[in-house]
Amino acid sequence: MRSRVLILAVLVVVAAVTLVAVAAADRSEPLPTVTAPELLAAMAEADGPEAVSGDVAWRNGLFGDLAAASGMDHVPAQSPLTSSGSGRIWVSDTGVRVESQGGGGDQVVVVNSGRRTAWVYDAAEDTAKKVTVTGEAPAETASPAPDAAMLTPDAIALFLQQVSRLATVEVAGQTVVAGRQAYRLRMTPAADDTALGSVEAAVDGETMLPLQLDVYARGGVEPVLRYGFTSVSYEAIDPDLFTFQPPAGTRVTSRTVDGDRVRRELGAHGDAGQEPTGEQKARAEKQVRRAFLAREQVRDLVPYELAWARGYDARAFRWGHVLSSAGPLTGSGMPLMGLLAQAAGMTPRGASPADLAEKGGPASALLYGEGLGAIVLVQTETTPELKRQIAEARSASELLGSTSVNGAKALVVGTPLGGAVVWQQDGTTLVAAGMVPMSDLEAFAGFVR
Helix, strand or coil, X not given: CHHHHHHHHHHHHHHHHHHHHHHHHHCCCCCCCCCHHHHHHHHHHCCCCCCEEEEEEEEECCCCCHHHCCCCCCCCCCCCXXXXXXXXXXXECCEEEEEEECCCCCEEEEEECCCCEEEEEECCCCEXXXXXXXXXXXXXXXXXXXXXXXXXXXXXXXXXXXXCCCEXXXXXXXXXXXXXXXXXXXXXXXXXXXXXXXXXXXXXXXXXXXXEEEEEECCCCCCCEEEEEEEEECCCCCHHHHCCCCCCCCEEEEEEEEHHHHHHHHHCCCCCCCCCCHXXXXXXXXXXXXXXXXXXHHHHHCCCXXXXXXXXXXXXXXXXXXXXXXXXXXCCCCEHHHHHHHHCCCCCCCCCHHHHHCCCCCEEXXXXXXXXXXEEEEEEECCXXXXXXXXXXXXXXXXXXXXXXXXXXXXXXXXXXEEEEEEEECCEEEEEEECCCHHHHHHHHCCEC
């Protein structure tokens, strides 16, 4: 009897010691405590690993279950913009390789820096696209480094204080992602009328590499969007991984890009290596301010009857833009990009600013509210192509809801993070969009006339 008791006691002691050892092995030493400015400064100064590879996964709750929606067969199930999925990624100086898997088939993207090629392979369609860049390879040049004085924790803290009216940034604790100790860097909007709750990044405490990104809706406990590593390695990568050969029978299309011609065209807009002077920067800032327009200025620049939110006071009107094929226009109707080039001492190639201003019908954008709680109202002339696209969207997808805006039929694209309302009236197509609750967006559209 005593022997059985002794054996039982020994087993209990062994089990207890084993449990303690396992628990101790599972506990990692916590990272040093840091503030958000200190973490951001460390991320900016970190050289980063020479190679990164690992398994990745993403979850998308923006549109619910796409598999249940009709007319969505053409949407790749592996697309991070529309659904959830998983895959692997390899990144080094030699190239980039991304493999993704989803219900609609696998995709492979391979970029080879040495060969200057890029492949996109779609297993579901059994197609592959190859892009080759020709011409002289650009010389290795160091990336322009920001002023070291701007990367200090004190300078970053001052900047965060200045933008605190829009959002706050903090280190919200520590976590473990892909087996790595990481800091939780969280951005929370200051606006109380936005649908966005917060954005959180898990930052590797050793390499300072972001390992995971989570986006939460206001009041949500689970992320609406998540993308990140489930396993990660910083070991060297076999260069052969960046060579791709499509399977036999794959339909291959090829395209060649003349790198020399692209560089010549870019160089024609000025000396990219010449730093603008202080006076040129001041002139450029003045020109940029000229593109922030009052509603009356927008109305005078567009060829259609401008609509706006009449009697709407939930969000104040801030400013407007007019966008032409030549880019944003100033209040005088001149293309901003051309004026910026002149202010910086460059000579844009091609048409003069006056010529560019005459290209095509411009669109307008009116902004209401501030920060991440803002609503933008975009308008443009309704073309036959726009009519066709909206009609096809209305009939092809269950993702789109519908409503009525001042008697006009409207499409509604709603997500937990906001969305858009699209409608047509009096020869104009209008889009009200924002990262705000859909009830706010639909109420806003009702004021637009």
